[in-house]
Amino acid sequence: MQLKGLNDHQIQAVKALEGAVAVIAGAGSGKTRTLTYRIANMIDNNIFPSSILAVTFTNKAAREMKERVVDLIGPQGFAPMISTFHSFCARFLRDEIEHLGDTYTRHYLILDEDDAKQVIRDTVKELNLDPNRYNSNRLKDYFSKVKNGQYDSLEYEEEKVFIKYNEYLKVNNSMDFDDLLNYTLKILKENKAVLDMFQERYKYILVDEFQDTNIIQYELILLLGSKYKNVFIVGDPDQSIYGFRGANYENYTFFLRDFKPQIIVLDQNYRSSMHILTAANNLISNNRNRKTDKLLKSDLGDGPLVIKEVRESDKDEAYFVARAIEILVHGGYQFKDIAVLYRSNAIGRIFEEAFLRYNIPYIIYGGISFFSRKEIKDMLSYIRLALFEHDNISLKRIINTPRRKIGQTTISKLEAYAAIHHISMYEAIDRINIGGQTREALQSFKKIIQVLRDEITQIYDLTQVVDLALQLTGYEEMLRLEGNEGKDRYDNIQELKSIFYNGAVDYKGTNLEKIEQILDDMALKTDLDLEDDKNTVKVATIHQVKGLEFKAVFMVAMEETVFPSDISGSFTEIEEERRVAYVGVTRAKERLILSHAKQRFRYGQTQYNSPSRFIEDMDLEKNKEKRLVVEQEVAPEVVQDDIHVGDSVLHEKYGKGVVVMKNDEITRVAFSIEFGIKLFTTGHQALKKIKSEN
Numbered sequence: 001m002q003l004k005g006l007n008d009h010q011i012q013a014v015k016a017l018e019g020a021v022a023v024i025a026g027a028g029s030g031k032t033r034t035l036t037y038r039i040a041n042m043i044d045n046n047i048f049p050s051s052i053l054a055v056t057f058t059n060k061a062a063r064e065m066k067e068r069v070v071d072l073i074g075p076q077g078f079a080p081m082i083s084t085f086h087s088f089c090a091r092f093l094r095d096e097i098e099h100l101g102d103t104y105t106r107h108y109l110i111l112d113e114d115d116a117k118q119v120i121r122d123t124v125k126e127l128n129l130d131p132n133r134y135n136s137n138r139l140k141d142y143f144s145k146v147k148n149g150q151y152d153s154l155e156y157e158e159e160k161v162f163i164k165y166n167e168y169l170k171v172n173n174s175m176d177f178d179d180l181l182n183y184t185l186k187i188l189k190e191n192k193a194v195l196d197m198f199q200e201r202y203k204y205i206l207v208d209e210f211q212d213t214n215i216i217q218y219e220l221i222l223l224l225g226s227k228y229k230n231v232f233i234v235g236d237p238d239q240s241i242y243g244f245r246g247a248n249y250e251n252y253t254f255f256l257r258d259f260k261p262q263i264i265v266l267d268q269n270y271r272s273s274m275h276i277l278t279a280a281n282n283l284i285s286n287n288r289n290r291k292t293d294k295l296l297k298s299d300l301g302d303g304p305l306v307i308k309e310v311r312e313s314d315k316d317e318a319y320f321v322a323r324a325i326e327i328l329v330h331g332g333y334q335f336k337d338i339a340v341l342y343r344s345n346a347i348g349r350i351f352e353e354a355f356l357r358y359n360i361p362y363i364i365y366g367g368i369s370f371f372s373r374k375e376i377k378d379m380l381s382y383i384r385l386a387l388f389e390h391d392n393i394s395l396k397r398i399i400n401t402p403r404r405k406i407g408q409t410t411i412s413k414l415e416a417y418a419a420i421h422h423i424s425m426y427e428a429i430d431r432i433n434i435g436g437q438t439r440e441a442l443q444s445f446k447k448i449i450q451v452l453r454d455e456i457t458q459i460y461d462l463t464q465v466v467d468l469a470l471q472l473t474g475y476e477e478m479l480r481l482e483g484n485e486g487k488d489r490y491d492n493i494q495e496l497k498s499i500f501y502n503g504a505v506d507y508k509g510t511n512l513e514k515i516e517q518i519l520d521d522m523a524l525k526t527d528l529d530l531e532d533d534k535n536t537v538k539v540a541t542i543h544q545v546k547g548l549e550f551k552a553v554f555m556v557a558m559e560e561t562v563f564p565s566d567i568s569g570s571f572t573e574i575e576e577e578r579r580v581a582y583v584g585v586t587r588a589k590e591r592l593i594l595s596h597a598k599q600r601f602r603y604g605q606t607q608y609n610s611p612s613r614f615i616e617d618m619d620l621e622k623n624k625e626k627r628l629v630v631e632q633e634v635a636p637e638v639v640q641d642d643i644h645v646g647d648s649v650l651h652e653k654y655g656k657g658v659v660v661m662k663n664d665e666i667t668r669v670a671f672s673i674e675f676g677i678k679l680f681t682t683g684h685q686a687l688k689k690i691k692s693e694n
């Protein structure tokens with residue numbers, strides 16, 4: 001294989017086929033690229049492709065890596081197992097779960113965060129505890145910490161909830177995300193034969209973003225890799241940002257001890273121009289607790305200066321960003337080249353409002369995720385129940401959606417009956433003693449599920465699963481009666497089809513086997529995996545975009561109490577926040593714009609925050625180009641249709657407007673006060689010129 005596009009150190013890492021290797025290097029130095037090339041090069045050197053296991057942090061990263069390997073060496077690149085820790089474990093458990101010797105079966109259900117919290121809420125209620133005091137968000141977080149070894153004690157009542165929660169999961173053949181890792185580890189630890197088999201299967205292991213592995217994940221790597229010791233890790237201690245979830249930088253020390261790796265350092269940054277890197281270097285040099293004090297350097301030239309912008313209010317800031325994005329786009333950027341990043345989820349909302357006004361296409365991560373929308377979960381619950389009738393959690397979701405006159409009392413009775421007789425709620429429908437109309441309602445529900453199952457096993461085209469679940473269940477009819485909102489929800493459900501379509505291509509086996517894999521994937525997915533190809537601005541927390549890069553990055557709400565967050569007080573916490581900021585800064589390739597507002601509406605009141613200390617840490621003293629982005633309008637250029645600046649136009653929804661600016665790409669139209677100014681791509685069908693009379 002040609003190793004073009006790699007420097008000497010990278011080549012050294014790529015060529016080290018056997019033995020343990022640690023690549024420790026700063027942001028944008030090509031760690032992920034090196035790891036990807038290494039997989040390709042291994043296969044090129046006749047290492048058996050399916051003996052390679054590569055773990056990454058997000059599904060998106062895994063998919064990109066797969067595509068890259070296939071680009072490099074062709075279809076053989078599909079064979080290695082490239083996935084997240086969670087997907088790997090989910091798959092492992094489908095085959096090996098019987099070794100738990102527990103009640104679990106291979107058709108166990110993966111509960112996402114929302115489902116898990118719902119179970120916690122139900123449990124709190126059942127135990128007659130105060131739901132405010134025993135808040136499900138907080139408890140979920142605690143339970144997670146207990147499960148991944150960060151906490152070892154809970155207070156008395158919490159412990160009771162914890163025990164009951166886990167019992168419920170077990171009885172219902174279901175697991176939360178932490179269980180996936182823990183049970184995998186348990187099986188590998190307790191079953192020599194299984195461990196042997198997997199050590200033989202995956203002789204080569206590669207791990208991206210090693211700095212964010214937690215102790216359980218490290219133990220997995222250790223177990224699987226300890227026989228052949230062909231473990232290749234890449235990481236950057238300065239980007240370790242999951243300490244709050246138990247990611248433990250000590251893992252690196254353990255890795256040195258356990259694997260005695262060859263250490264390769266990369267010091268050339270290929271992502272960012274020099275002004276951005278200087279800001280990043282300055283920023284991180286304020287952390288005292290660092291493993292190295294490496295500086296990033298780049299050959300990409302100085303590039304534009306880093307911009308620092310202050311606005312009166314959070315709203316002004318959002319509008320500043322919207323205008324600046326318009327201008328970048330006029331200047332040749334695409335929306336997808338741009339990211340708006342912040343420290344915590346709640347900040348995103350206000351940008352949404354501004355972007356809607358400015359017609360800026362965006363996708364916001366961490367809002368209501370596509371996969372946690374009610375209509376999506378309902379559809380998936382129908383499909384799951386049709387496949388696995390013992391799935392009580394799915395059954396409870398949809399037994400009365402659309403309404404079938406099956407009330408809460410009936411559902412509780414069913415649940416109790418099922419629990420006492422150790423059968424599923426679905427089976428309980430036939431056996432429980434309920435009369436009259438309710439009995440009929442239950443029977444016709446059961447009939448729906450049966451028909452759905454029969455149909456699913458027979459269809460040829462898996463995307464039909466979605467139509468079947470919509471039509472047979474009365475769900476489509478229900479949405480139709482909901483008017484506009486129903487239409488949106490219907491459209492969301494249609495999006496599911498592409499997922500089933502892709503799954504049908506990716507997986508082998510019977511319909512049922514394929515669908516089960518698809519459902520697993522979906523349970524582990526986030527929005528990041530979804531709107532990939534669309535030309536949209538990404539609006540996200542910094543945590544959500546690690547490993548990614550964008551031409552232009554806005555870091556917004558750079559204010560004390562927001563970033564660093566007011567819940568981080570200790571020295572180590574502040575240093576972790578600074579690493580988060582460092583990850584943000586180093587996502588930018590060409591432009592970095594930092595902004596903050598003097599006033600911000602937060603927690604139901606107006607706050608007055610001073611600029612984040614991290615701005616000062618970046619030492620942007622020499623920066624005089626503050627207003628550059630906003631003021632540098634690009635002059636109107638060639639015209640592609642007969643609409644000109646000053647013309648009146650008509651739009652179906654916004655009514656009459658006047659063209660106020662136009663260039664090759666963008667036509668900007670002022671409509672009535674109600675709608676304001678909107679952007680269109682030049683030549684857009686929706687704009688009709690109103691012919692002037694003279």
Ligand SMILES: Nc1ncnc2c1ncn2[C@@H]1O[C@H](COP(=O)(O)OP(=O)(O)OP(=O)(O)O)[C@@H](O)[C@H]1O
Binds near residue numbers: 027030034239270548
């Ligand atoms: N030798 C090289 N020549 C040219 N471009 C390179 C080289 N190595 C990496 N790149 C490019 O530099 C950018 C950063 O690479 P990559 O994402 O692999 O870095 P990283 O170290 O994984 O960053 P992070 O720490 O943010 O995960 C990518 O666009 C990549 O294609």
Ligand SMILES: [Mg+2]
Binds near residue numbers: 031032033208547
């Ligand atoms: Mg990377």
